[in-house]
Amino acid sequence: DAGVIQSPRHEVTEMGQEVTLRCKPISGHDYLFWYRQTMMRGLELLIYFNNNVPIDDSGMPEDRFSAKMPNASFSTLKIQPSEPRDSAVYFCASSPVGAGANVLTFGAGSRLTVL
């Protein structure tokens, strides 16, 4: 398996623009997570899905952030409109149930810079 795949790896945009980050989880993993990493706040969980259904989005900073998982192999995290304080590395992770439960496999991350 190719692991968790995220795109784009780097995104530079201007304040007010819409940003869409994409994630393809590992096939067969039932859980998908979106994390944000900043120097000030470390790794923060934004939202997670189980079998494509959002379970907890209480970590989403505000209404400008939204996430979807239309099928088992694809998820998006959208920021509209973007602001400079959204600059961070956004990680997607997936996890199976069963023997490998709780072990998150992370993607390489998407580094977002909002000017």
Add this chain to the structure above:
Amino acid sequence: AQKVTQAQTEISVVEKEDVTLDCVYETRDTTYYLFWYKQPPSGELVFLIRRNSFDEQNEISGRYSWNFQKSTSSFNFTITASQVVDSAVYFCALSDENYGQNFVFGPGTRLSVLP
């Protein structure tokens, strides 16, 4: 509430030295999981180990070893004969039996191994 503390923000050692990274956790759960992840300069998060709360046996994997002590709520990580390639940020994490908000990462310890 669950909490993970990594008191060492940065550590520098010279190659071949042994180094221990400290992790102290707080939880009210009787069943929980502890993890270590490595984040090398390339940025991805790499899973190293998972330990459940019922297994206090220490574990060794090559140059890596982990010491889990429930009495002191600690899950320390030792690298023996450190190498330059060990330079990374290391995160300790805690999860209960379920997913989501209860998966908490520590702030990380940046390890620099100098040649």
